[in-house]
Amino acid sequence: MIHQQNDRIAAPATPLGTAALAVIRTSGEDCVHTLAALTDRPESIRRSPGGRLRRAMLVDPDSGRALDDVMLGVYRSPRSYTGEESVEIYCHGSIPGVQEILALLYRKGFRAAEPGEFTMRAFLAGKIDLTRAEAVQEIVRSRTARGHEMALHRLGGSVEEAINAVKTDLVNVMARVAVQLDYPEEETGEIPLPPDQILAARKALEQLAGSYRTGRLYQEGVRLALAGRTNAGKSSLFNAFLKEDRAIVSATHGTTRDYIESAIDLDGVPVTLYDTAGLRRTLEEIEGEGIRRTTQVLEAADLVLYLVDGTEGLSGEDTDILESLGWVRDRAVDRTEPPVPDRLVPVWNKTDDPRCKHAPAGFLPVSAVSLHGINTLVQTILARVTPETRVAESTPVIDSLRQRDLLNRAVTALEEVERGLTRNVPIDAIALDLQEAIHALGEITGEVSSADILDAVFNGFCVGK
Numbered sequence: 001m002i003h004q005q006n007d008r009i010a011a012p013a014t015p016l017g018t019a020a021l022a023v024i025r026t027s028g029e030d031c032v033h034t035l036a037a038l039t040d041r042p043e044s045i046r047r048s049p050g051g052r053l054r055r056a057m058l059v060d061p062d063s064g065r066a067l068d069d070v071m072l073g074v075y076r077s078p079r080s081y082t083g084e085e086s087v088e089i090y091c092h093g094s095i096p097g098v099q100e101i102l103a104l105l106y107r108k109g110f111r112a113a114e115p116g117e118f119t120m121r122a123f124l125a126g127k128i129d130l131t132r133a134e135a136v137q138e139i140v141r142s143r144t145a146r147g148h149e150m151a152l153h154r155l156g157g158s159v160e161e162a163i164n165a166v167k168t169d170l171v172n173v174m175a176r177v178a179v180q181l182d183y184p185e186e187e188t189g190e191i192p193l194p195p196d197q198i199l200a201a202r203k204a205l206e207q208l209a210g211s212y213r214t215g216r217l218y219q220e221g222v223r224l225a226l227a228g229r230t231n232a233g234k235s236s237l238f239n240a241f242l243k244e245d246r247a248i249v250s251a252t253h254g255t256t257r258d259y260i261e262s263a264i265d266l267d268g269v270p271v272t273l274y275d276t277a278g279l280r281r282t283l284e285e286i287e288g289e290g291i292r293r294t295t296q297v298l299e300a301a302d303l304v305l306y307l308v309d310g311t312e313g314l315s316g317e318d319t320d321i322l323e324s325l326g327w328v329r330d331r332a333v334d335r336t337e338p339p340v341p342d343r344l345v346p347v348w349n350k351t352d353d354p355r356c357k358h359a360p361a362g363f364l365p366v367s368a369v370s371l372h373g374i375n376t377l378v379q380t381i382l383a384r385v386t387p388e389t390r391v392a393e394s395t396p397v398i399d400s401l402r403q404r405d406l407l408n409r410a411v412t413a414l415e416e417v418e419r420g421l422t423r424n425v426p427i428d429a430i431a432l433d434l435q436e437a438i439h440a441l442g443e444i445t446g447e448v449s450s451a452d453i454l455d456a457v458f459n460g461f462c463v464g465k
Protein backbone atom coordinates (compact mmCIF):
# COMPACT_ATOMS: atom_id res chain seq x y z
CA MET A 1 0.00 0.00 0.00
CA ILE A 2 1.19 3.51 -0.74
CA HIS A 3 1.45 5.72 2.33
CA GLN A 4 1.44 9.42 2.95
CA GLN A 5 0.58 10.52 -0.53
CA ASN A 6 -2.24 12.69 -1.60
CA ASP A 7 -2.43 11.63 -5.20
CA ARG A 8 -5.97 11.44 -6.54
CA ILE A 9 -7.80 8.21 -5.80
CA ALA A 10 -11.25 6.96 -6.79
CA ALA A 11 -13.32 3.89 -5.96
CA PRO A 12 -16.95 2.79 -5.85
CA ALA A 13 -18.26 3.18 -2.29
CA THR A 14 -21.36 1.05 -2.96
CA PRO A 15 -21.48 -2.52 -4.24
CA LEU A 16 -21.65 -2.92 -7.98
CA GLY A 17 -25.25 -3.86 -8.69
CA THR A 18 -28.60 -2.61 -9.82
CA ALA A 19 -29.82 0.08 -7.42
CA ALA A 20 -31.43 3.52 -7.37
CA LEU A 21 -28.10 5.16 -6.68
CA ALA A 22 -24.42 4.34 -6.60
CA VAL A 23 -21.71 6.38 -4.92
CA ILE A 24 -18.20 6.81 -6.25
CA ARG A 25 -15.73 8.36 -3.89
CA THR A 26 -12.73 10.45 -4.93
CA SER A 27 -10.06 12.21 -2.90
CA GLY A 28 -6.70 13.92 -3.35
CA GLU A 29 -5.02 17.10 -4.36
CA ASP A 30 -6.88 19.10 -7.02
CA CYS A 31 -9.62 16.53 -6.98
CA VAL A 32 -12.37 19.14 -7.55
CA HIS A 33 -10.52 20.74 -10.42
CA THR A 34 -9.80 17.45 -12.13
CA LEU A 35 -13.36 16.25 -11.81
CA ALA A 36 -14.86 19.58 -12.90
CA ALA A 37 -13.16 19.14 -16.29
CA LEU A 38 -15.17 15.95 -16.77
CA THR A 39 -18.55 17.71 -16.49
CA ASP A 40 -20.70 20.07 -18.50
CA ARG A 41 -20.46 22.72 -15.73
CA PRO A 42 -16.74 22.97 -14.96
CA GLU A 43 -16.81 26.56 -13.65
CA SER A 44 -19.66 26.07 -11.22
CA ILE A 45 -18.03 22.98 -9.75
CA ARG A 46 -14.57 24.48 -9.59
CA ARG A 47 -15.93 27.43 -7.62
CA SER A 48 -18.19 25.39 -5.38
CA PRO A 49 -17.55 25.84 -1.68
CA GLY A 50 -17.14 22.73 0.47
CA GLY A 51 -20.11 20.86 1.84
CA ARG A 52 -22.30 21.59 -1.21
CA LEU A 53 -24.06 19.47 -3.77
CA ARG A 54 -23.83 20.31 -7.45
CA ARG A 55 -25.80 18.75 -10.27
CA ALA A 56 -23.92 18.08 -13.49
CA MET A 57 -23.65 15.85 -16.51
CA LEU A 58 -20.52 13.72 -16.55
CA VAL A 59 -18.99 13.98 -20.00
CA ASP A 60 -16.10 12.13 -21.58
CA PRO A 61 -14.01 15.06 -22.89
CA ASP A 62 -12.40 12.94 -25.61
CA SER A 63 -15.60 11.83 -27.30
CA GLY A 64 -17.97 14.48 -25.95
CA ARG A 65 -20.31 11.68 -24.91
CA ALA A 66 -22.53 12.19 -21.85
CA LEU A 67 -22.10 9.40 -19.27
CA ASP A 68 -24.61 10.15 -16.54
CA ASP A 69 -26.66 12.88 -14.91
CA VAL A 70 -25.16 13.04 -11.41
CA MET A 71 -24.93 14.95 -8.16
CA LEU A 72 -21.47 15.87 -6.94
CA GLY A 73 -20.78 16.31 -3.22
CA VAL A 74 -17.88 18.72 -3.00
CA TYR A 75 -15.65 18.74 0.11
CA ARG A 76 -12.79 21.12 0.73
CA SER A 77 -9.73 20.27 2.82
CA PRO A 78 -9.66 19.76 5.75
CA ARG A 79 -13.43 19.37 6.09
CA SER A 80 -13.83 16.00 4.41
CA TYR A 81 -13.68 12.34 5.43
CA THR A 82 -10.03 12.05 4.35
CA GLY A 83 -9.09 15.58 5.34
CA GLU A 84 -8.18 16.17 1.70
CA GLU A 85 -10.12 17.78 -1.09
CA SER A 86 -12.75 15.25 -2.05
CA VAL A 87 -15.74 14.75 -4.32
CA GLU A 88 -18.45 12.13 -4.00
CA ILE A 89 -20.30 11.26 -7.16
CA TYR A 90 -23.92 10.17 -6.70
CA CYS A 91 -24.83 8.52 -9.96
CA HIS A 92 -27.49 6.04 -11.11
CA GLY A 93 -26.98 2.54 -9.78
CA SER A 94 -26.35 0.89 -13.11
CA ILE A 95 -23.49 -1.60 -13.41
CA PRO A 96 -22.29 -0.50 -16.88
CA GLY A 97 -22.91 3.16 -15.96
CA VAL A 98 -20.71 2.97 -12.86
CA GLN A 99 -18.05 1.03 -14.73
CA GLU A 100 -17.92 3.67 -17.46
CA ILE A 101 -17.56 6.50 -14.96
CA LEU A 102 -14.77 4.64 -13.15
CA ALA A 103 -12.99 3.96 -16.45
CA LEU A 104 -13.16 7.66 -17.25
CA LEU A 105 -11.77 8.64 -13.84
CA TYR A 106 -8.94 6.15 -14.12
CA ARG A 107 -8.07 7.54 -17.55
CA LYS A 108 -8.24 11.17 -16.45
CA GLY A 109 -5.99 11.55 -13.45
CA PHE A 110 -7.39 9.23 -10.77
CA ARG A 111 -5.90 6.01 -9.50
CA ALA A 112 -7.98 3.09 -8.21
CA ALA A 113 -7.99 3.32 -4.41
CA GLU A 114 -6.53 0.48 -2.36
CA PRO A 115 -8.81 -1.22 0.19
CA GLY A 116 -9.20 1.08 3.20
CA GLU A 117 -7.22 3.88 1.60
CA PHE A 118 -9.81 6.61 2.27
CA THR A 119 -9.93 5.71 5.95
CA MET A 120 -6.16 5.42 6.11
CA ARG A 121 -5.89 8.94 4.74
CA ALA A 122 -8.35 10.09 7.40
CA PHE A 123 -6.06 8.51 10.01
CA LEU A 124 -2.90 10.02 8.50
CA ALA A 125 -4.60 13.43 8.42
CA GLY A 126 -5.23 13.05 12.16
CA LYS A 127 -9.03 12.97 11.76
CA ILE A 128 -9.44 9.67 13.56
CA ASP A 129 -7.28 7.38 15.67
CA LEU A 130 -6.70 3.72 14.78
CA THR A 131 -9.46 2.38 17.03
CA ARG A 132 -12.00 4.55 15.20
CA ALA A 133 -10.53 3.57 11.83
CA GLU A 134 -11.00 -0.08 12.76
CA ALA A 135 -14.52 0.69 13.95
CA VAL A 136 -15.40 1.97 10.47
CA GLN A 137 -14.80 -1.48 9.03
CA GLU A 138 -16.43 -3.16 12.03
CA ILE A 139 -19.62 -1.16 11.43
CA VAL A 140 -19.70 -2.20 7.80
CA ARG A 141 -19.19 -5.84 8.74
CA SER A 142 -21.71 -6.00 11.60
CA ARG A 143 -24.39 -8.65 11.21
CA THR A 144 -26.91 -7.75 13.90
CA ALA A 145 -28.27 -4.53 15.36
CA ARG A 146 -26.39 -5.20 18.62
CA GLY A 147 -23.07 -5.73 16.80
CA HIS A 148 -23.69 -2.57 14.82
CA GLU A 149 -24.42 -0.59 17.98
CA MET A 150 -21.20 -1.76 19.63
CA ALA A 151 -19.11 -0.82 16.59
CA LEU A 152 -20.81 2.57 16.39
CA HIS A 153 -19.89 3.14 20.03
CA ARG A 154 -16.26 2.48 19.11
CA LEU A 155 -16.47 4.91 16.20
CA GLY A 156 -17.67 7.45 18.76
CA GLY A 157 -14.32 7.00 20.47
CA SER A 158 -15.20 4.82 23.46
CA VAL A 159 -12.11 2.63 23.09
CA GLU A 160 -9.82 5.54 22.33
CA GLU A 161 -11.06 7.38 25.44
CA ALA A 162 -10.65 4.35 27.67
CA ILE A 163 -7.10 3.79 26.43
CA ASN A 164 -6.12 7.42 26.67
CA ALA A 165 -7.47 7.73 30.22
CA VAL A 166 -5.19 4.91 31.36
CA LYS A 167 -2.31 6.18 29.30
CA THR A 168 -2.51 9.69 30.76
CA ASP A 169 -2.26 8.20 34.26
CA LEU A 170 0.74 6.12 33.31
CA VAL A 171 2.46 9.03 31.58
CA ASN A 172 2.03 11.12 34.75
CA VAL A 173 3.57 8.34 36.80
CA MET A 174 6.39 8.11 34.26
CA ALA A 175 7.03 11.83 34.57
CA ARG A 176 7.46 11.50 38.34
CA VAL A 177 9.77 8.53 37.82
CA ALA A 178 11.82 10.57 35.34
CA VAL A 179 12.29 13.32 37.94
CA GLN A 180 13.45 10.74 40.46
CA LEU A 181 15.90 9.32 37.90
CA ASP A 182 17.26 12.76 37.03
CA TYR A 183 17.63 13.95 40.62
CA PRO A 184 18.14 10.79 42.67
CA GLU A 185 19.79 12.79 45.50
CA GLU A 186 16.62 14.76 46.13
CA GLU A 187 14.55 12.95 48.67
CA THR A 188 11.02 13.98 47.83
CA GLY A 189 9.57 11.57 50.32
CA GLU A 190 6.85 10.38 47.94
CA ILE A 191 6.91 7.08 46.12
CA PRO A 192 7.04 7.91 42.40
CA LEU A 193 5.30 4.67 41.54
CA PRO A 194 2.09 4.34 43.55
CA PRO A 195 1.23 0.62 43.43
CA ASP A 196 -2.50 1.37 43.63
CA GLN A 197 -2.39 3.41 40.48
CA ILE A 198 -0.51 0.72 38.57
CA LEU A 199 -2.98 -1.90 39.78
CA ALA A 200 -5.98 0.23 38.74
CA ALA A 201 -4.47 0.77 35.29
CA ARG A 202 -3.81 -2.93 34.86
CA LYS A 203 -7.36 -3.86 35.92
CA ALA A 204 -8.88 -1.38 33.47
CA LEU A 205 -6.79 -2.75 30.62
CA GLU A 206 -7.54 -6.35 31.58
CA GLN A 207 -11.24 -5.61 31.49
CA LEU A 208 -10.97 -4.06 28.05
CA ALA A 209 -8.90 -6.99 26.76
CA GLY A 210 -11.51 -9.35 28.23
CA SER A 211 -14.28 -7.61 26.30
CA TYR A 212 -12.80 -9.04 23.09
CA ARG A 213 -14.75 -12.29 23.52
CA THR A 214 -17.99 -10.34 23.68
CA GLY A 215 -17.00 -8.14 20.75
CA ARG A 216 -16.14 -11.18 18.66
CA LEU A 217 -19.35 -12.94 19.58
CA TYR A 218 -21.57 -10.09 18.44
CA GLN A 219 -19.52 -9.46 15.32
CA GLU A 220 -18.37 -12.86 14.13
CA GLY A 221 -21.21 -14.83 15.66
CA VAL A 222 -21.41 -18.59 16.15
CA ARG A 223 -21.97 -21.64 13.99
CA LEU A 224 -24.82 -23.72 15.27
CA ALA A 225 -25.46 -27.13 13.69
CA LEU A 226 -28.55 -29.30 13.96
CA ALA A 227 -27.71 -32.99 14.00
CA GLY A 228 -29.44 -36.27 14.65
CA ARG A 229 -30.73 -39.42 13.05
CA THR A 230 -33.09 -39.25 10.10
CA ASN A 231 -36.59 -37.98 10.93
CA ALA A 232 -35.54 -36.53 14.31
CA GLY A 233 -37.04 -33.22 13.20
CA LYS A 234 -33.89 -31.25 12.31
CA SER A 235 -35.39 -29.58 9.25
CA SER A 236 -38.59 -28.82 11.20
CA LEU A 237 -36.57 -27.12 13.95
CA PHE A 238 -34.46 -25.32 11.33
CA ASN A 239 -37.64 -23.88 9.81
CA ALA A 240 -38.94 -22.97 13.28
CA PHE A 241 -35.78 -20.94 13.97
CA LEU A 242 -36.04 -19.24 10.57
CA LYS A 243 -39.78 -18.70 10.94
CA GLU A 244 -40.16 -19.78 7.34
CA ASP A 245 -40.66 -22.94 5.37
CA ARG A 246 -37.12 -23.15 4.08
CA ALA A 247 -36.02 -26.79 4.33
CA ILE A 248 -38.06 -29.73 3.05
CA VAL A 249 -39.77 -31.61 5.88
CA SER A 250 -41.13 -35.08 5.31
CA ALA A 251 -41.82 -38.34 7.10
CA THR A 252 -39.51 -40.06 4.62
CA HIS A 253 -36.18 -40.95 6.24
CA GLY A 254 -33.16 -39.26 4.69
CA THR A 255 -34.99 -36.21 3.29
CA THR A 256 -32.15 -33.73 3.76
CA ARG A 257 -29.03 -34.53 1.74
CA ASP A 258 -27.09 -31.33 1.11
CA TYR A 259 -26.73 -29.33 4.30
CA ILE A 260 -28.41 -25.92 4.29
CA GLU A 261 -27.23 -22.85 6.15
CA SER A 262 -28.99 -19.65 7.04
CA ALA A 263 -28.20 -16.55 9.09
CA ILE A 264 -30.40 -15.83 12.11
CA ASP A 265 -30.25 -13.30 14.94
CA LEU A 266 -30.48 -14.79 18.43
CA ASP A 267 -30.86 -11.90 20.85
CA GLY A 268 -28.29 -9.84 18.91
CA VAL A 269 -25.88 -12.73 18.40
CA PRO A 270 -25.39 -13.47 14.71
CA VAL A 271 -25.87 -17.20 14.27
CA THR A 272 -25.21 -19.30 11.20
CA LEU A 273 -27.61 -22.20 11.53
CA TYR A 274 -27.00 -25.48 9.69
CA ASP A 275 -29.58 -28.13 8.86
CA THR A 276 -27.79 -31.37 8.06
CA ALA A 277 -28.42 -34.81 6.62
CA GLY A 278 -29.79 -37.35 9.11
CA LEU A 279 -27.10 -39.69 10.39
CA ARG A 280 -27.62 -43.37 9.64
CA ARG A 281 -25.79 -46.25 8.03
CA THR A 282 -26.55 -46.14 4.33
CA LEU A 283 -25.37 -47.78 1.15
CA GLU A 284 -26.94 -45.08 -0.96
CA GLU A 285 -24.20 -43.03 -2.59
CA ILE A 286 -25.72 -39.54 -2.49
CA GLU A 287 -27.01 -39.88 1.06
CA GLY A 288 -23.59 -41.22 2.10
CA GLU A 289 -21.93 -38.13 0.65
CA GLY A 290 -24.46 -35.94 2.52
CA ILE A 291 -23.57 -37.67 5.78
CA ARG A 292 -19.85 -37.23 5.09
CA ARG A 293 -20.41 -33.50 4.60
CA THR A 294 -22.55 -33.38 7.73
CA THR A 295 -19.69 -34.69 9.85
CA GLN A 296 -17.51 -31.88 8.49
CA VAL A 297 -20.14 -29.32 9.47
CA LEU A 298 -20.38 -30.84 12.95
CA GLU A 299 -16.62 -30.67 13.41
CA ALA A 300 -16.52 -27.00 12.46
CA ALA A 301 -19.59 -25.99 14.50
CA ASP A 302 -19.26 -24.00 17.73
CA LEU A 303 -22.36 -25.69 19.09
CA VAL A 304 -24.21 -28.84 18.05
CA LEU A 305 -27.90 -29.34 18.83
CA TYR A 306 -28.34 -33.10 18.77
CA LEU A 307 -31.98 -34.01 18.19
CA VAL A 308 -33.57 -37.26 19.24
CA ASP A 309 -37.05 -38.28 18.13
CA GLY A 310 -38.81 -38.60 21.50
CA THR A 311 -41.47 -40.88 20.07
CA GLU A 312 -38.76 -43.40 19.19
CA GLY A 313 -36.56 -42.85 22.21
CA LEU A 314 -32.82 -43.03 22.54
CA SER A 315 -31.39 -45.66 20.20
CA GLY A 316 -28.00 -47.34 20.27
CA GLU A 317 -27.12 -45.36 17.18
CA ASP A 318 -27.98 -42.12 19.00
CA THR A 319 -25.74 -42.93 21.95
CA ASP A 320 -22.91 -43.89 19.61
CA ILE A 321 -23.13 -40.55 17.79
CA LEU A 322 -23.59 -38.62 21.03
CA GLU A 323 -20.50 -40.28 22.45
CA SER A 324 -18.52 -39.37 19.35
CA LEU A 325 -19.55 -35.78 20.11
CA GLY A 326 -18.13 -36.10 23.62
CA TRP A 327 -21.25 -37.12 25.53
CA VAL A 328 -20.77 -39.46 28.48
CA ARG A 329 -23.38 -42.21 28.61
CA ASP A 330 -23.35 -43.15 32.25
CA ARG A 331 -22.66 -40.28 34.58
CA ALA A 332 -22.13 -42.63 37.52
CA VAL A 333 -19.19 -44.28 35.80
CA ASP A 334 -17.02 -41.23 35.57
CA ARG A 335 -17.98 -38.25 37.64
CA THR A 336 -14.86 -36.28 36.79
CA GLU A 337 -16.00 -35.70 33.23
CA PRO A 338 -19.00 -33.46 32.63
CA PRO A 339 -21.86 -35.52 31.14
CA VAL A 340 -22.50 -32.93 28.45
CA PRO A 341 -19.57 -31.13 26.84
CA ASP A 342 -19.83 -27.39 26.23
CA ARG A 343 -20.24 -27.85 22.50
CA LEU A 344 -23.22 -30.19 22.67
CA VAL A 345 -26.88 -29.56 23.51
CA PRO A 346 -28.96 -32.77 23.53
CA VAL A 347 -32.55 -32.06 22.50
CA TRP A 348 -35.62 -34.29 22.91
CA ASN A 349 -38.01 -33.45 20.07
CA LYS A 350 -41.69 -34.11 19.35
CA THR A 351 -42.99 -33.57 22.92
CA ASP A 352 -46.35 -32.58 21.42
CA ASP A 353 -46.87 -36.15 20.22
CA PRO A 354 -48.73 -38.25 22.86
CA ARG A 355 -46.40 -41.18 22.05
CA CYS A 356 -43.39 -39.09 23.06
CA LYS A 357 -41.41 -40.74 25.86
CA HIS A 358 -40.11 -38.93 28.89
CA ALA A 359 -36.92 -36.97 28.17
CA PRO A 360 -33.84 -38.52 29.80
CA ALA A 361 -31.70 -36.37 32.11
CA GLY A 362 -29.61 -33.82 30.24
CA PHE A 363 -32.03 -33.58 27.29
CA LEU A 364 -34.04 -30.43 26.60
CA PRO A 365 -37.63 -31.29 25.73
CA VAL A 366 -38.94 -29.32 22.74
CA SER A 367 -41.45 -29.55 19.95
CA ALA A 368 -40.52 -28.19 16.55
CA VAL A 369 -44.24 -28.27 15.72
CA SER A 370 -45.90 -26.62 18.74
CA LEU A 371 -42.70 -24.65 19.52
CA HIS A 372 -42.96 -25.73 23.14
CA GLY A 373 -39.55 -25.46 24.85
CA ILE A 374 -38.00 -23.36 22.09
CA ASN A 375 -37.49 -20.33 24.35
CA THR A 376 -35.64 -22.43 26.89
CA LEU A 377 -33.56 -23.85 24.06
CA VAL A 378 -32.65 -20.35 22.86
CA GLN A 379 -31.68 -19.32 26.40
CA THR A 380 -29.55 -22.46 26.74
CA ILE A 381 -27.78 -21.67 23.48
CA LEU A 382 -27.13 -18.08 24.52
CA ALA A 383 -25.88 -19.13 27.94
CA ARG A 384 -23.40 -21.47 26.27
CA VAL A 385 -22.02 -18.96 23.79
CA THR A 386 -21.98 -15.70 25.77
CA PRO A 387 -19.04 -15.03 28.08
CA GLU A 388 -19.84 -15.32 31.81
CA THR A 389 -19.26 -11.64 32.41
CA ARG A 390 -21.99 -9.72 30.68
CA VAL A 391 -20.88 -6.20 29.89
CA ALA A 392 -23.02 -3.16 30.53
CA GLU A 393 -24.26 -1.40 27.40
CA SER A 394 -22.14 1.68 28.07
CA THR A 395 -18.74 0.01 28.57
CA PRO A 396 -16.52 -0.18 25.52
CA VAL A 397 -16.15 -3.56 23.88
CA ILE A 398 -13.29 -4.26 21.52
CA ASP A 399 -13.49 -6.37 18.39
CA SER A 400 -9.93 -6.25 17.13
CA LEU A 401 -7.36 -8.96 17.71
CA ARG A 402 -4.68 -6.34 17.19
CA GLN A 403 -6.08 -4.24 20.04
CA ARG A 404 -6.49 -7.29 22.28
CA ASP A 405 -2.87 -8.39 21.76
CA LEU A 406 -1.54 -4.91 22.48
CA LEU A 407 -3.71 -4.64 25.61
CA ASN A 408 -2.28 -7.95 26.79
CA ARG A 409 1.21 -6.65 26.12
CA ALA A 410 0.51 -3.59 28.26
CA VAL A 411 -1.00 -5.77 31.01
CA THR A 412 2.09 -8.02 31.06
CA ALA A 413 4.37 -4.99 31.26
CA LEU A 414 2.37 -3.56 34.18
CA GLU A 415 2.54 -6.92 35.96
CA GLU A 416 6.32 -6.64 35.63
CA VAL A 417 6.15 -3.16 37.15
CA GLU A 418 4.13 -4.52 40.08
CA ARG A 419 6.54 -7.40 40.56
CA GLY A 420 9.48 -5.00 40.41
CA LEU A 421 7.92 -2.81 43.09
CA THR A 422 7.41 -5.66 45.54
CA ARG A 423 10.96 -6.89 44.99
CA ASN A 424 12.64 -3.51 45.26
CA VAL A 425 14.02 -3.68 41.74
CA PRO A 426 15.93 -0.45 40.84
CA ILE A 427 13.58 2.20 39.59
CA ASP A 428 15.29 2.60 36.21
CA ALA A 429 14.58 -1.05 35.42
CA ILE A 430 10.94 -0.65 36.44
CA ALA A 431 10.71 2.46 34.27
CA LEU A 432 11.49 0.35 31.20
CA ASP A 433 8.44 -1.85 31.81
CA LEU A 434 6.30 1.19 32.39
CA GLN A 435 7.54 2.64 29.13
CA GLU A 436 6.67 -0.62 27.37
CA ALA A 437 3.09 -0.43 28.65
CA ILE A 438 2.74 3.17 27.50
CA HIS A 439 4.18 2.25 24.11
CA ALA A 440 1.71 -0.61 23.61
CA LEU A 441 -1.21 1.73 24.39
CA GLY A 442 0.15 4.27 21.92
CA GLU A 443 0.21 1.58 19.28
CA ILE A 444 -3.46 0.78 19.86
CA THR A 445 -4.59 4.31 19.07
CA GLY A 446 -1.97 4.71 16.35
CA GLU A 447 -0.01 7.41 18.11
CA VAL A 448 2.96 5.13 17.55
CA SER A 449 2.64 3.46 14.17
CA SER A 450 4.68 2.13 11.30
CA ALA A 451 3.89 1.29 7.69
CA ASP A 452 3.63 -2.39 8.64
CA ILE A 453 1.08 -1.70 11.34
CA LEU A 454 -1.01 0.41 8.98
CA ASP A 455 -0.87 -2.22 6.27
CA ALA A 456 -2.08 -4.84 8.71
CA VAL A 457 -4.96 -2.63 9.84
CA PHE A 458 -6.18 -1.37 6.49
CA ASN A 459 -5.63 -4.38 4.26
CA GLY A 460 -8.78 -6.04 5.59
CA PHE A 461 -10.96 -3.12 4.53
CA CYS A 462 -13.23 -3.03 1.52
CA VAL A 463 -12.40 -0.85 -1.43
CA GLY A 464 -14.04 2.56 -1.21
CA LYS A 465 -13.81 2.71 2.60
Ligand SMILES: Nc1nc2c(ncn2[C@@H]2O[C@H](COP(=O)(O)OP(=O)(O)OP(=O)(O)O)[C@@H](O)[C@H]2O)c(=O)[nH]1
Pocket residue numbers: 228229230231232233234235236237248249250251252253254255256257276277278279349350351352353366367368369370
Ligand atom coordinates in the same frame (compact mmCIF):
# COMPACT_ATOMS: atom_id res chain seq x y z
N1 LIG B 1 -45.39 -34.32 16.14
C1 LIG B 1 -44.23 -33.82 15.74
N2 LIG B 1 -43.72 -34.17 14.55
C2 LIG B 1 -42.55 -33.64 14.17
C3 LIG B 1 -41.85 -32.72 14.96
N3 LIG B 1 -40.70 -32.36 14.32
C4 LIG B 1 -40.71 -33.04 13.16
N4 LIG B 1 -41.82 -33.82 13.06
C5 LIG B 1 -42.17 -34.70 11.94
O1 LIG B 1 -41.15 -35.65 11.78
C6 LIG B 1 -40.93 -35.93 10.39
C7 LIG B 1 -39.49 -35.66 10.03
O2 LIG B 1 -39.23 -34.28 10.18
P1 LIG B 1 -38.01 -33.58 9.49
O3 LIG B 1 -37.95 -32.20 10.03
O4 LIG B 1 -38.05 -33.73 8.03
O5 LIG B 1 -36.83 -34.47 10.10
P2 LIG B 1 -35.27 -34.44 9.73
O6 LIG B 1 -34.55 -34.70 11.00
O7 LIG B 1 -34.94 -33.20 9.00
O8 LIG B 1 -35.13 -35.68 8.79
P3 LIG B 1 -34.05 -36.03 7.66
O9 LIG B 1 -33.88 -34.84 6.79
O10 LIG B 1 -34.62 -37.17 6.94
O11 LIG B 1 -32.79 -36.38 8.38
C8 LIG B 1 -41.93 -35.06 9.63
O12 LIG B 1 -43.05 -35.80 9.33
C9 LIG B 1 -42.24 -33.95 10.62
O13 LIG B 1 -43.52 -33.39 10.42
C10 LIG B 1 -42.42 -32.33 16.23
O14 LIG B 1 -41.90 -31.56 17.00
N5 LIG B 1 -43.59 -32.93 16.55
Ligand SMILES: [Mg+2]
Pocket residue numbers: 234235236247248249255256275276278
Ligand atom coordinates in the same frame (compact mmCIF):
# COMPACT_ATOMS: atom_id res chain seq x y z
MG1 LIG C 1 -34.14 -32.87 7.18
